[in-house]
Each structure stands twice: as C-alpha cells, then as structure tokens.
Amino acid sequence: MSGDTQTLADVVGAPSTPASEEYLKHLTTLSLPDLLAEPTVLQTQAHYLTSSLVTLAHTSYPTFLAVHQSNSALNASLSTLSASLDTLVSDSLPALEQCASDWKNRTESVLKERKRARVVLEQHEKLRDLLDIPLLIDTCVRNGYFGEALSLAAHARSLATLFNNNDGSGDKGTQGAQPPPVLLSSILAEVDQSITQMLVSLLATLHEPHRKLPALFKAVNFLRRMNVFGGGADNVSPAIPLHSPVVAKVNGKGADFASGHTHYGASTDDTLQAEQQLALAFLSGREACLVASLDGCGRNIQGVIRELQATPGDGTRSLEERELEDIARYLKKYIDTWREAVYDIVTQYSTIFLERSPLPSNPPPTKEQLRELHTSFHSLLSTYATHSLTKHLVPTLSSALPLLAPPALPSLLTQLTYCASAFGRVGLDFRGLLADIMGKSVVAAVRRDIRAAGSVWAQELLKSYEPEEIEDGKTDMAMSRSKSSSSRSGVKVNRAPSKWLISPSLVASPPLPSGTSTPAHIPPPLLASYPPLAVFTNALLTTLNGLRLLAPLHVKEALVHVIDEEMVNGGQALLRFAEAVSADEKLEEGEIIIVKSCGEVYFNVFAPFVKRALVEGVYGSKVAESDEVLGSQAADMKRNWDTWTSSLSTLPQSQ
Template sequence: MTPRKYLTKMASVDVEDESILASIFKDSFPENWRENPDFAAYLSELSSYGVEKLNREPERLSEERAQILQQTRELAFSNYKIFIRTAECTKEIYRDFGLVESSVSRLLDKLPGFGEKCRGFVKEAEEIGASRRMNSLTLNRHTEILEIVEIPQLMDTCVRNGYYEEALELAAYVKRLEKKHSSLPVIQGIVNEVRQSAQLMLNQLLQQLRNNAQLPVCLRVIGYLRRMDVFTEAELRIKFLQARGTWLRSILGSIPTDDPYFHITKTIEASRVHLFDIFTQYRAIFSDEDPLLPSSGQMVNESAIFHGWVVQKVSEFLQTLETDLQRGVGGRLDSLLGQCMYFGLSFSRVGADFRGQLAPMFQRVALETFHKAVQEALSKFQEDMNMYTLISAPAVLGSTIPQVSPSSQPGTLQPPMALLDFLPLACFLNNVLVAFNDLRLCCPVALAQDVTMCLEDALVKVTKVILVFHRAEETAFSSRERELFHQFCSAFAEDMVPFLNRCLQVLFPPAQVAQILGIPPTQVHKYISLGCINMNMVLEPLEFILPKKELPPVGPDTSSDLETMMPPGPQEGLSAAVESSSVPVEDQKGDVPVQHTGSASTISSEETPTENTKVTPEPELT
C-alpha cells in the first residue's frame, strides 16, 4: 500500500476512531512515530483488517522487509561506485561550500572599508581635478597674482626708503582689495603685512616730528598722516604737539645743569626760539577757524588743545625757572629778569604772555636772598660780639683813620665813619649794605614792607645781643669800658639805625610808595614798617643805657632830599636802583599795581636781553 492510499483512508476515519486508536496505542510507540503521517495511515489501515488478514500481516511485513533489503543490496552492489563518487562529491561540495562561505564572510567584512576607500578615492580625484583646474587658472594669471603677492615686500621697501607717496598708493590699493576679497586667506595675509608696514611708516613719520623738523617737513609729514587716516583731526593735533614737545624736551635736557644761571639762560633762549617755531608750525598746519558746515556729532574744541599745551609748556618753564632760582643765580637776578620779560613779551604775540607770573617768583627769590644775607650778617655780629672787648679800641682806630671832610663829596650818602670805632657794628653794616646792593638789582616796591620787617627783626635781635653782652660784662666794666659801651650803643642808635633807615627810603622812595597806595606822601609814615624802620621799637630796650635825649624825627619823605645829595657818576650807590626803569607787576596783597624798581628794564620787541650790568657797590666800612 502506497502512502497516498494510507492518507486517503486516514482521511475517511472520523475523529472518534482516531481518538480510540490513540487511546489503545498510547504507550506502545515512541512519541516521534505519532507525528509521522505514514504511521497514522498505517494504523488506520490495520484497523480495517479482519482477523485473518491481521494474522498474516506480520508475515507479509517480514517478506516485504526481506524483499526491500534484497533490492537495496542489489542496488548498492550494482551502483556502489556511484555511491562512493556521490559521497566524495558531497564531501567536496561540503568543503567547497565551507570555503565559499568563509570567503563570502571575509568579503562581507571588507566591503564597507572598500566602499569608504572608493568614496575617498572619488573625492580625492575630484579635489585633484579641481586643483588642477585651479593650477591651470593660476598659471594663466601668474603675472597678475605675482604683482599682488609682492605688494607687502614692495610696501616695506617703499617705507624703508622713504617713498611715502608710493606707499600710500599701495595701502589704498590693498584697502580696495580687502573690500572685494576679504574672505580670501591670501588677501588677509597681504592686508596684515601691509598694515605692519603702514605702522612702521607711521612711526617713522612721528619720529621725523620728534627731530629738528622745519615747517616744510612738518607740512609734508602731517599731509601723509592725514592721508593715512589713522587719527582724527583732534588726535592729529595732539600727536603733533606731543612729538614736537618730545623734541623740545630733548633740547632742554641737553643743557648742562652744573651752573644754575647758565642753565636757566640757555633754557630761556632755547624755549623762546623753539617754542615760537612750534607755534608758527602749528598755526601754519592747523586752522582754528570755524567750519562752514558744522558736523552733526559732538564738536571737539580743537583750539583748546593748543592752549592747554602752551599752558603746560609755560608751567614747565616756570617750574624750571623756580628750581634754578632756588639753587641760586648769584647777583645776576636783574639780567635774568630782563631775559624772562623778553621771553614773556615774545609769547604775548601768540596770546601766552606769562610776565605777570614772573613778578611773585622774582619777588620771593629777592626777599629770600635778602633775608638770608641779613641772617648771615646777624650771625656774624653775634660771633663778633662774643669775642669783642672794649679795651681802648676806639683810640687805636681813630688815631689811624683820617677824618673825611664833608665838603670833599657834598651830598653823598656815606656810611657813618663813627662806626669804624666799633668793629661788630661796622661789619654788620657792611654785610647789610652788601645785601642792599644785591637787592637793588631786582627790587620791586611790593617788597617794601617785607624788607623793612626783615631789617627791623634783625635790628631787634642786634639790640638783644647788645643787651646780652651788657648783662654778661656789666659787673666787670671799668669806668673807661662803661664809657666805651655807652659810645657803642650811641653809635648803634644815632648812626647805624638812622643810616639804614635812609637806605630803605632810597630803595623804596616814600613818594613812589605813596603814589602806588594812592595816599599823600605825608601819610606814608602812618603805615608801620613800610619803607621806614620803627626806631622806637628797635631802641626801646636800650633806653636805660642811651643818653637822655630825643631821637631826631624821621621826615615823611626824605627821598627827594637824599636824591639831590647823590652826585652823578660811578658813586651812585643805592640811588641807582631808584633811577632805573621799572617793570609793572601785580601786587600779591591786593589789586594795587606795584612798580618794580631795579636795573632790569622793560625790553621792547626789537631789543634783546643783555648780560649782567655792572653793579656799583655801596661804600663799605673798612
């Protein structure tokens, strides 16, 4: 029976028969047989057999099995070579399939990398193609590209050789290239190199302004700076003034500082000449006129820049002047004042007249010099008094000095010859007269009160020194020494103090002081310590020593009489200060103008300051 027949019969068996067969042969066969359709069909066929057929079924199966085995043997015997060959082929096929499978696996593993390499190759080939096309285009435009690439080198050459016109043209061309091709790295590199060369050119131009540049050079340099367009107009003015100021400082810094007078005179000359040149250059280059069309932005007061710079330079000069004056210029203060006044007069042409600031400075220096000289005279007097003795000194000196005839030099303001008998007083008066001679060279009337008070203080201290000497030596005085000491005090009170008072009135004439104060000359004496020593205050401590007699009154104005007593010629003495010309200055104590009397006269624009005028010294006591 064929399997198809089994299936046909099995299909005819109903569900109930199947369940019965399953329950009967449930444990008689392995599980895997039950799933075999041939086995189920065979069971269905067995269920349809009768008893006899079932009894013969084992025998039939045995015969059929033997027959199949026999056929199998015959088939194997007749076709064993084919079976062997088939087995060998199958084995080789299995081996080849394994090789193919492993090769396919390796191929699959390498395919992604191969694909990436192919894509990279394609991309590289495209880049090479594009590069080749670019190289071909570059080769065709080689000359033009070479000119552009060599611009930085050409710019540097022009700047270093001073060809600023060509350098500015190259810089303008590079700016146009930057606007068109700012994204190209080559153009960016060229722009950066050109900017470095432009910075070098800017430094060179500013360095030219820091040298001794004349007006044409300054005009050309400022023109280049304007075309470079790196500074605004206000910044350009500041740069110009800074550069010229640097050059001026180098000139002033090269002046030797060993001698204060030489240093300040050379500083005045260099500052006057070079500053005036800078002013001329600035006004020729920059215009301070109002623009016709004002800009919409905030206006910068450009004229204030120049004004501030001028004020700074004047302040620096005044500071240098004050420093050198403090160091000391000897007896040449009048010559120095004349040069400074001429300097200020030159600056007045450019609206920077600083002569009004000179008066307080010279006034202070003159007063300090006088005060120092008076203090030295006072110290010397105290030393002389410590070593002074009254033993017949007047007799010895008086016998050797000839008497001066009053008619030999009528009207001359001569120091009292009586002081020659008393060496400390004579030396003190000589030192004070030296201070007066130094003061008269530069003697503003504004110092009248200060000089008078300084001299009064010194005379008060002289009085105290005399009293100390009296207290120390009084008990040991002999009658002769007491008489000599009384003569000493009388010479101090009746000769030296009135003579110093007359000297003050010659230096500061009461008529001139009254004119400045706006009062009658007869009222000047009411102002304490104003050109007239307060003799009562000075001599009051010596009243118990001095002879009992009234002091001669001091007239309100003796300057006219004193001046008529002064003969012309080389013996002018202190009156030379009065007769010299004057320079108006401003009084620090008020708004009253103060006349400066001294040997330094006002210098006109056509005059030039001269060196020290020779001072005729006051006659000294020997």
C-alpha cells in the first residue's frame, strides 16, 4: 500500500507550486461539508473573476495596449543592450584599457618633471648657495681676495670629488668615473673661467711696472698654490676642463687650495720643475716691465742716432750743443732707470726664490735636489742679469757714448761705476765691461772732434784754389804733384796766401821754426803767426783738454794713431795747396815763401807739439814711446813735402 500511496497534489493533478501546495494544505483543514461546497465556491469566484476581468478589459484596454507596447519596446531594448554589451566587452573596453595605458606613459614624464621640480623646490636654499659660488669667486677675484676665491674653488672641486665617490658604488675596477651632473659641470665651468681670470690677473701683476715686493710675493705665492706649472690632470671628467686650476686632480693629487700645500701629492721632480718655470715666468714678466720703462729714453736716443745715420753724404754730421745735452740727459736717465729696475728685479727674485723655505712635496726633496734647485735659481738669475746687461745697457752705451763730447763722458762713467758698485753687492759687478766701452767711446769722440778740426783746416785750404785742376780727393801725393807739374798753366789760386794764411804784419818776413820747444801744455807762440793754423791748434787743444778728464790708458796708442792720421791728412791738404800755389804763374815768389814757411811750421812745430800735448800733456809719457805709430805714413808725408820744397828751385821765377 505504501507503493500505491499518492500525494494530494498527485491525486488532484495540481502543479507542484508553493501556492498550490499552500492551497492543498488549506483543503486538508476543511470539513467535509466545506470541502463539498468548495467547488461551488471556486466556481463562484471564477465567475466573479471572469466578470471582473471582462469589466477590467473593457475599462482598462488602453493600459493593456501600453503594457504590450512597453513589453515590445523592452524586448527590443534588451536586444540592443545585449549587442551594446557585446560591443563594449569586445571593442570599447580594450580600447579604454589601451588609452589608459597610453595616458600613463604620456603623464609619466610630466610626473617626473613635477617630481624634479618638487625636489628642486625642497633643495632651493642649497641650490642657491651652489649657484652663488661662481659669482662669489668672481667678486673675490675682482677685489683681490684670491685666498677666498681659491677656498671657494676648492669647495666646488670637493663637490665633484664627492659626486664621483657616491656614484662609484658598483665595480670600480670595471666602471669609470661618471660625469658630474649638468648643473655641477656648468658651475665648475664658470668657476674655472673665474679662476682663469684670476690666473691672468696674477700673471699681469708680474708684468705691471712699479710693482713692489709685497705685491709680487703675493702673486707668486698664489701662483704656487694654483700649481699653474704642475703636471697634467689625471682622471678628470670630460665635462670639467682638463687643465682647470679648480679641479686639478679629482683623485686627491695636485693643488690643495684650502690648505695651501701646493705640491702635496705631486712628485719631487714635478715640484722642482714647477718652481723653475715659475721663476722663469717671474723674470719674463719683470723683463717686460723693464723694456717698457726703458722704452721712452731708448726711443729718444735711438731717434738721434737714426737721424745721424740718415744724414746724406757720409752719414755723419756735427751735433749741436743742445743735441749733445739731450743725449747726455737721456742717457743718464736711461742708466738710472735700468739700474733701479734691474736691481729691484734681482732683489725681488732673491727674496722670493732664494730665501724661502723648501716646498712641501711627497716625498720631501733631498739635499741634493734642493742644492740643484738653488743652483738652477742662481743660474737663471745670472743669465737674466747678463741678458739685461748685454741686451739693454751695453748696446745703448755703445751706440750713444761715442756721440758725446769727451767732457760729458766722465760724469757718465762715474754714474756707471756707481751703478756697477751697487750691483756688486748682489754679485753682479760689471765694471770690467766699462773699460772697453768707455775706451771705444773716448776714441770715437776724440776722433770725431779731431777730424772736425782737420776738416775745417782742409776746407780753408780747399777754398783757396780750384780743386778740379789738382784731382781733389787723391791721396797719392806723387800723382797730384805730377799732375800739377804737367799742367801748371791751368792752375788757378783764388786767394793769395798773404791774404789769409799769415798775419798781415808778417807777410814781408814769414817766421820760421827757431828750434826752441815749449812745455806740452803751452802752445808755441809761433803758431799765432799763422791764424788758420792757430785755429786748428785751438780746436785740437780743446779736444785734448776735454780728454784730460777721462783718458783711459789702454787707448793711448789708438789716440796717438788718430792724431798722427789727422796730421798726415792735414799735411796732404797743405801740400796740395802748396803745389797749386807753385803751379800758378800769376802769383809772386813771396806767396810761395809764405806757404813754404807755413809748411815748415806745420811739420816741425805744430805736428810735434800736438803729439806731445797728447802723450806728455794728457798721459804724462814720453813721445819717444809712440814714435813708431804711423811712422811710415808720417815719414812719407815729410818726404813728399821736402821733395816739393826742393823742387822750388827748378820752377820758373815770376817776372
């Protein structure tokens, strides 16, 4: 029976729904009469519901139509929504994802910039201090605060070193030093430019005239600290100038600006070589100052010399007294300027390089190296002193002193002797050079004055006859004499000897040498009888009187040579005039006697007296010691004169 048991829902045939099950449970609770009456109740309710539904359909059909339409629209909307969802899932969402990814990539650089800007804003004070370093260094350099400038430069250098140390966290054996940031490189470049300007300023100090020892000592010390002449930089970043004084060596070698130990970490040889180069730079700079100081006076002296060299003719002329005074004044100023400048350079060099303590280096220099350095310093100083002497003073003296008159030379010699004695205190006595320079100058000055006096004598003789008839300029007396003998009728004398060669009161009886001699400092009175010869004597004695103030003993023979040479030249001029007088048939015999008497006085009184005035009057020696000087020329000249006097007897007498 259990297998045939069926539920009420199965018996009734109702669908198994919660409502039907609830209704069936309700039926089970009814009594039989109620249960029997239940179909009638259900039928009544069905008729009621049907009537209500019909009534509702008639009264609410628009609502049903609207619901139908809404249902249709809803179905269409759901289909469209399904298609849209499919499109969203398959197309729009991947595109949105790609756009979001692209947006992230595009905004990443902006975010980085914003992050960097935020970092810059946070480090604003530090960056401002860093950016102020070049400006502060430039200000210090412009105002002469070189120590502070070097300290700031050392700080900038330490930043580069710190960056390299922090950046080298990897394998240092395989990774090189990384370049510093662009900002740091830019700052270091500006610092390098300012330090370079400081270097130029320090080197310019060595070239500035009138700089005293403290300023020069300061400049040299800062040049040492900057290690200008040290070795090349190693391991320097390409962004930093290779030869920058600011970051000489980022690995700790080279200059230490803050501490002042310039060569600490450098080799001893580099240190010594750098000191030698620094000393050479100092001497080069001071040499430029010396040249600038001497330029004014030297230009004035050389201007007069060039003017003389540009003179037409033989290139020489007699200087006026004003020109001689100008040359002497310029020369004195030149010597004083040279003495002061060179003495200052020598003392400054000695104080800076020869009297300072040894340089710090690693390892310290040995005694032998210090001795070698000291020797090289002395060698540089000696070379420079010799250069300044032979380059500036000696050439100027050699070219200017011969232009001066002999009386102007003693004062210059005194000045030069004082100058040489002053340099003797520093071991640079050059008095040994003065003897040769002054000797040559004395000989040149005496020769110039004596030749000028002889030229006046020769011109006086030349004005008295026609030179073309005697071949003027010939030095061979035999040729001149044969010419005059062969063409006696063509010779013309412009001035008779009685009109100018002898005193008018003595024309009738021309005086002749008497054989008596006078002291070397007193001219023979006989010379006054012949005025041109007396003028010649006065000019020569004036020159010899000036020579007495400065008469170097080693040039005595040269001066005797000059005297004898001028005596020979004057005798030749007198002989040519005598031949012209004897060749002129219009002149009386008395004119020839006057010329003959003048010649006897010239050769037997005047020439010996002039030589004695030089040898005995100036040097206090005997004439016999100098008889052999130009003896052959003087003897030839005397023989030519004797030949002419002996030929007078063969000449036809004037009627």
